[in-house]
Structure formats: C-alpha cells, structure tokens
Amino acid sequence: MNANIMNVDYSTKIPNNVNLGEDRQVLKALEGWHPGYMDWWGDMGPEGFQQSLVYLRTAYSVDPRGWAKFDYVKMPEYRWGILLAPQEENRVIPFGENYGKPSWQEVPGEHRAMLRRLIVIQGDTEPASVEQQRHLGKTAPSLYDLRNLFQVNVEEGRHLWAMVYLLQKYFGRDGREEADELLRRRSGDADSPRMLGAFNEATPDWLSFFMFTYFTDRDGKMQLHSLAQSGFDPLSRTCRFMLTEEAHHMFVGETGISRVVQRTCEAMSAAGISDPTDIAKVRALGVIDLPTIQKKLNLHYTLSLDLFGSEVSTNAANAFNAGIKGRYHETQIRDDHRLQNATYPVLKLVGGEIKRVDEPALTALNMRLRDDYTQDCVKGMLRWNKIISTAGYDFKLTLPNVAFHRAIGEFKDIHATPDGVLIDETTWNKRKGEWLPSTDDGDFIASLMKPVTEAGQFASWIAPPKVGIDNKPGDFEYVKIET
Numbered sequence: 181m182n183a184n185i186m187n188v189d190y191s192t193k194i195p196n197n198v199n200l201g202e203d204r205q206v207l208k209a210l211e212g213w214h215p216g217y218m219d220w221w222g223d224m225g226p227e228g229f230q231q232s233l234v235y236l237r238t239a240y241s242v243d244p245r246g247w248a249k250f251d252y253v254k255m256p257e258y259r260w261g262i263l264l265a266p267q268e269e270n271r272v273i274p275f276g277e278n279y280g281k282p283s284w285q286e287v288p289g290e291h292r293a294m295l296r297r298l299i300v301i302q303g304d305t306e307p308a309s310v311e312q313q314r315h316l317g318k319t320a321p322s323l324y325d326l327r328n329l330f331q332v333n334v335e336e337g338r339h340l341w342a343m344v345y346l347l348q349k350y351f352g353r354d355g356r357e358e359a360d361e362l363l364r365r366r367s368g369d370a371d372s373p374r375m376l377g378a379f380n381e382a383t384p385d386w387l388s389f390f391m392f393t394y395f396t397d398r399d400g401k402m403q404l405h406s407l408a409q410s411g412f413d414p415l416s417r418t419c420r421f422m423l424t425e426e427a428h429h430m431f432v433g434e435t436g437i438s439r440v441v442q443r444t445c446e447a448m449s450a451a452g453i454s455d456p457t458d459i460a461k462v463r464a465l466g467v468i469d470l471p472t473i474q475k476k477l478n479l480h481y482t483l484s485l486d487l488f489g490s491e492v493s494t495n496a497a498n499a500f501n502a503g504i505k506g507r508y509h510e511t512q513i514r515d516d517h518r519l520q521n522a523t524y525p526v527l528k529l530v531g532g533e534i535k536r537v538d539e540p541a542l543t544a545l546n547m548r549l550r551d552d553y554t555q556d557c558v559k560g561m562l563r564w565n566k567i568i569s570t571a572g573y574d575f576k577l578t579l580p581n582v583a584f585h586r587a588i589g590e591f592k593d594i595h596a597t598p599d600g601v602l603i604d605e606t607t608w609n610k611r612k613g614e615w616l617p618s619t620d621d622g623d624f625i626a627s628l629m630k631p632v633t634e635a636g637q638f639a640s641w642i643a644p645p646k647v648g649i650d651n652k653p654g655d656f657e658y659v660k661i662e663t
C-alpha cells in the first residue's frame with residue numbers, strides 16, 4: 181500500500197484520504213454543505229463550551245498505529261474529515277446472490293434506492309445523538325467526563341460527514357438533497373423528527389448518557405459491522421474506519437456505568453448498608469441505588485432492541501440477497517453465505533406464549549443481528565456484576581426479556597414483565613414503575629447532576645476512572661473552560 185494514501189490531505193479545508201483535492205465536483209458539494217453543518221453544530225451541538233479548549237483526539241490517518249492525535253482544540257475548529265479504511269485488493273462480495281463476485285466501486289444501479297436508504301438511515305442517527313446529548317455539558321460530573329462527551333459528539337459529527345460524503349459522491353442530486361435533509365431533521369421534533377425511535381428520546385442525565393453509549397451506540401456498532409460487509413466497497417471501507425472510533429463510545433458507556441456501580445457499592449459499604457434495595461437509605465448517601473440503575477438499563481436496552489426492526493423482515497432479506505448488508509462477522513461465518521435453504525430460530529408469540537419458531541434464515545436476519553447484539557451486551561454486564569459481588573452484595577444487573585417494553589416487532593402489542601411473563605394492560609400500568617424509571621427516579625437522578633469543573637474532582641455519585649485519556653494523570657485539565 182502506498183504510504184501517502186494513509187495520510188490525510190490537509191491542503192483543502194476538509195481532511196481526507198479520498199483524494200478530494202482532485203475530485204472537484206464532490207469537494208464543491210462538500211464545501212457547499214459545510215456552512216450548513218457549522219450552523220447545525222452551533223444550533224444543535226453541545227450547549228456552551230464552544231470556546232473552551234478540549235483535549236480531543238483527531239483522526240489524521242487511518243493507519244492503525246497512529247490514526248488518533250490528541251491535542252487541545254476548540255470544538256468548532258475540530259477537523260471533521262473523510263477517512264476510509266484502505267482498499268483491500270481483489271475484495272469480493274462476501275454474501276448474497278452475488279457472492280464471490282468483485283465488490284462494487286460504483287453504486288449498482290438496480291440496488292441504488294436500497295443503498296441510499298440504508299446510508300441515510302445510518303447517517304440520520306449520527307447527528308441525532310449529538311442533539312440528544314447537547315444539554316449534558318452543564319452537568320458533567322468531571323472534566324474527564326466532559327471531555328469524553330465532547331469526543332463522542334465530534335466523532336458522531338464526523339460520522340455524519342462520512343455518510344454525507346457517500347451521498348454526495350455516489351448519488352448525484354438526490355444524494356445532495358438527502359445530505360441537506362440530514363441537517364434539517366431534529367431529534368424529538370414533532371414535525372421533523374429523526375428517523376428512528378431511540379434517537380428521538382431524551383437523554384436527560386449522565387446515567388442515561390452512559391446507558392445510551394453502552395446500549396445504543398452498540399446497536400450502531402452492529403449496524404456498522406453489517407454494512408462493513410457490504411459489496412459496495414466505499415460503504416464497507418467507510419464503516420470499517422467508523423468502527424474504530426465507535427469503540428471509544430462504548431468504552432465511555434461501559435466504564436461510565438462501572439464507575440457509577442462502583443461508587444454506589446463503596447458508599448453502601450462505608451455506611452454499613454447491607455441491603456442494596458433499601459433505596460431511601462442508599463439515595464441519602466448521594467449515590468444512585470442499584471435498582472434504579474437496573475431500571476435505566478431496562479429502558480435503554482429495550483429502546484435499542486427496537487432499532488433492529490421486525491424479527492422477520494423481507495427488507496433485511498432483500499438487502500442480504502443484493503449484497504448490500506451482510507451479517508455480523510460475515511466473513512468468519514462458516515456456511516454458504518447465501519442462506520437459500522437455511523433456517524434460524526425466531527422468538528415469536530404463538531397462542532399467547534413466547535416460543536422459538538424456525539423461520540427462513542434470510543428473513544430472520546434482523547433477529548440474528550439482534551441476538552449477536554444481546555451477546556455483545558452481556559460482556560459489560562458481567563463486569564458490572566463483578567464489581568457488585570466483589571463488594572459483597574447479593575444483587576445482579578440483568579438484561580430484560582425481549583418481550584418486555586417493546587414498540588417494534590413481535591411483542592409490540594403485548595405486555596410482559598422483565599422476566600418474560602405476559603401480563604395484561606392493567607397490571608402493566610400498575611407495575612411498570614417497578615421496571616422503568618419513574619418521574620421520581622428521574623427527579624432523584626437530576627438532583628445529583630451538579631457540575632464538577634475542578635480538575636481531578638468527581639461528583640458524589642461516580643468513581644474516578646482507573647486510567648486517564650491518553651494516559652494523562654488524574655488531575656489533568658481535560659477541558660479548559662473559558663470564563
């Protein structure tokens with residue numbers, strides 16, 4: 181591989197490794213889109229702190245050894261760039277009807293609409309999460325956390341750029357129109373909402389932020405993995421590089437929740453509390469009780485499950501057959517990669533009971549991806565539970581049953597407990613406060629959300645991280661807040 185290809189071209193306004201300097205038409209389209217993006221960032225990006233110096237990493241190359249460079253940057257001056265993973269020589273389409281044929285460097289005409297739709301949906305989630313998180317800066321529990329929030333935000337901004345590049349380069353006029361629409365929709369807006377449910381929900385506090393980055397960014401990870409398998413090579417390469425950034429977002433979620441759990445356990449131990457479900461006593465210590473953490477988890481996990489769509493879906497089958505969207509780790513799966521005769525077990529509601537039913541594997545691809553997602557979610561949970569058991573408490577955080585609190589798919593019209601027991605509407609209304617955050621829970625958490633802006637200091641409800649970002653010491657000033 182040519183070493184120069186790995187370095188970003190800073191000769192234009194937009195850092196990139198796609199030779200934008202010589203692609204005048206796309207460069208012009210992107211430069212035309214840039215002011216609207218900056219307006220959007222100003223209106224809907226992080227509230228405040230725009231003149232603060234933030235210790236951020238910027239992608240200047242996709243080289244695995246050195247793609248991230250850390251330095252103080254003002255967020256509006258962040259270099260949002262267009263970076264694709266290096267092209268693999270002789271890459272073939274790894275699944276579907278075109279299995280084994282050379283991957284496409286241009287959009288295949290017959291799949292154009294489907295491809296554009298998938299890119300737009302992915303693109304829409306990126307700015308949405310920035311909008312959802314825009315108020316969090318003013319209640320950050322530390323400068324370390326504040327910096328992590330902003331890192332996630334600027335990278336979601338870059339992911340929007342990544343999708344906009346594909347739209348503008350490969351989809352002509354309608355691609356440019358879609359790129360403008362991505363700046364027009366707003367999370368939670370009644371008239372012009374973002375495209376997917378979970379991206380229109382509020383992220384009211386930092387526990388929600390950590391749950392979001394753990395559970396909802398992980399849906400993003402699964403979707404990006406599936407698109408990284410795409411036969412449309414530019415999409416594959418784009419998603420592969422986005423995944424390297426996405427890993428940090430889930431790290432923020434996993435360690436964030438770990439630190440909350442740890443602080444709660446430490447405070448309970450110090451106060452001699454033996455029953456972690458004694459909510460009033462635990463809350464009096466200024467930490468978040470474990471049952472409330474479980475409720476937040478229930479909410480964000482189930483909202484994220486809905487992002488996978490219906491368990492049985494012909495759209496998913498079509499995208500797979502077409503070679504547009506593959507399975508998680510497609511190239512590592514040992515089967516025919518066509519799935520014409522295969523089946524997959526799907527959880528369905530049969531005669532009022534939750535049962536596994538074999539469905540054609542092609543139409544069950546959403547279910548399969550969701551199963552892979554759930555497995556991936558379990559890993560962090562084991563770490564959180566380890567913290568709890570090490571502290572000597574008999575309490576386990578668990579993932580609720582897939583039938584619980586669903587708005588999409590097989591279980592959207594029924595009610596179930598987190599254990600998967602079907603219940604009627606009256607029971608649901610009476611008991612849902614036991615399983616999902618109530619207004620009281622929200623008010624309590626909100627009462628803890630006081631900003632801590634002194635370097636090295638942390639709010640009462642969260643433990644410090646084990647290591648700093650870029651190995652910086654504990655009292656490092658991650659954000660130099662302007663006064």
Ligand SMILES: [Fe+2]
Nearest residue numbers: 306336339400
């Ligand atoms: Fe993203």
Ligand SMILES: [Fe+2]
Nearest residue numbers: 397400426429
């Ligand atoms: Fe993300």
